[in-house]
Amino acid sequence: MEDQTANVVVAARTALNQASALAVQYGFSILGAIVLLIGGWILAGAISRSAYRVISRVRGIDETLASFFQNLLHYSLLILVFITVLGQFGVQTASIIATLGAAGLAIGLALQGTLQNIAAGIMLLVLRPFRVGEYIETVNVKGFIRDIGLFATEMKTADGLYLMAPNSTLWNTPIINHSREPNRRQELSLAFGNEVDTDLARKTIFDVLKADQRIQTKPAPVVYFDDFAADQTVMKIEYWTITAVWTQTRHDIIAHLKSRLAAADIPIK
Template identity: 80%
Template sequence: MEDQATGVVIATRTALDQASALAVQYGFSILGAFILLIAGWILAGVVSRASYRVISRIRGIDETLASFFQNLLHYSLLILVFITVLGQFGVQTASIIAALGAAGLAIGLALQGTLQNIAAGIMLLILRPFRVGEYIETTNVKGFIKDIGLFATEMRTADGLYLMAPNSTLWNTPIVNHSREPDRRQELSIILAGGSDIELARKIILDVVKSDQRVQTTPSPVVYIDDLSAGQTTLKIDYWTITSAWTPTRQDVISKLLAQLAAANIALK
């Protein structure tokens, strides 16, 4: 009986010693992991905010793009901290990294179209083929730019309709920007009826065009015969104006030409 009691006491002490050793060992591991987690969380926030300030100062970098890179760096650092914390407990992090890589590949394949839009959005924000407020035209869409996001670009059509275009459709097609260049050429055609005084018509047209203050003198406006056929003559008018005044100048010039040519009894077809 005494031997059994002694054995129980020894076994109990051994178990308590092992439990104490495990408590000390894992207690320090848990404390270290907790400290590492807090420090990593703070460091990720500091580094991501610092990166945002640096990236936002780069010429041509949009605020949306700077925020995207900030969030990407922030969550990447948090994942790295989480993997490091797991390593504190003896977890094989190599298998976790491999699993994350496989998961990332699967997600990338599942969201292939979305990732294409993100990549296209990044390139649009960096290269800036168009900006907010500008009017663009592609083979698929045309309108005024309202907002450029990472996934899609919001536009307003000329007749006031809301339009959202995926960035990949804008990046993979030629873009005509009607607002980017400061000056723009205007071309008008006038068809004179047969028997009209062509030289008088040319003089009236040039006088009307040059009298508009919005029409630039360099290069100077020109009026020339573009086509000559039986019963009619086509005159072409070329002049330059600032882009912002292109449409109102065109409207005013056409109105004045119609009035002046009618007053000179020059018939149009």
């Protein structure tokens, strides 16, 4: 009986010593992991914020793009910190990195279309073929830009409808920006019967153009014969005006031409 009691006491002391040794060994590892996690979290935040300030100062970099790079750097640093912490406990980090790479490849293949939109969004934000408030036209869509995101661009059509276009559809097609240039040329065509006095028609047209202050004098407006047939003569009008008033100027010029030519007894075909 005494021998059994002695054996139990020895076994208990041995277990206690082993537990103490493990607590000391892993206690420092756990404490180091906690310090590393806290320090890594703070350092990752500081580095990402500094990177954001630097990137946002670069000319042409959009706020959305700067935030994207900030978050990408922040979470990449956190993953690096997490892998380093696991290495403190003897975990083979090489296998973890390989697993993350394989998972990233699988996710990339699964989200191929989404990644295309992100890549297109980054290029649109960097190269800036259009900005918020501008009116653009592509093969598929046209409208005013409301917001440029990483996945899609929000637009408002000319008749007031909401439109969301995936960035890949905008990046992979020619874009006509109607608002980017400050000045824009307008072209109008008028058809007259061959019995009309074309000199009087030209003079009347020039009078209408000169009377409108929105039409620029440099380059000066021009009126010329564009086509001639057995039953009609076609005159073309070209003038330049500010892009912001291009549409309204067109409407007003057409109305004024119609009234002035009618007053001069010059019929339009």
